Amino acid sequence: MKKRRPSYEEQIAKEYEKGRFKSVAPSKSELNRFKDAARATFIKNRRVNVRLSSPDLMDIQTRAAEEGVPYQTLIASVLHKFVTGRFTENSSRLTTRSSGRAKRRRAA
Numbered sequence: 001m002k003k004r005r006p007s008y009e010e011q012i013a014k015e016y017e018k019g020r021f022k023s024v025a026p027s028k029s030e031l032n033r034f035k036d037a038a039r040a041t042f043i044k045n046r047r048v049n050v051r052l053s054s055p056d057l058m059d060i061q062t063r064a065a066e067e068g069v070p071y072q073t074l075i076a077s078v079l080h081k082f083v084t085g086r087f088t089e090n091s092s093r094l095t096t097r098s099s100g101r102a103k104r105r106r107a108a
Helices: 007-017 028-041 054-067 071-083 101-107
Strands: none
Touching (some): 054 071
């Protein structure tokens, strides 16, 4: 059974088929500006060593696996979002761990 598209998708598809949508490419100066911003954002030129508890590291590795990224990349991303004020926490399937920390937090 074919799934019916919502009407707004049908309208967009019809407009596309009629050729009413045009690709808008950025200018060379805009493209260079975007490239420079991307390069500056992702330059990793400093090394930091951090000691973590084994349970915290295991939780980070589990969360990274959920997100489909390497755990060191996840740590760097979280730190970057925190310092730029864009950090928001999403819920995880990871709720408790063997250390019992979650239970102690609820009890406090």
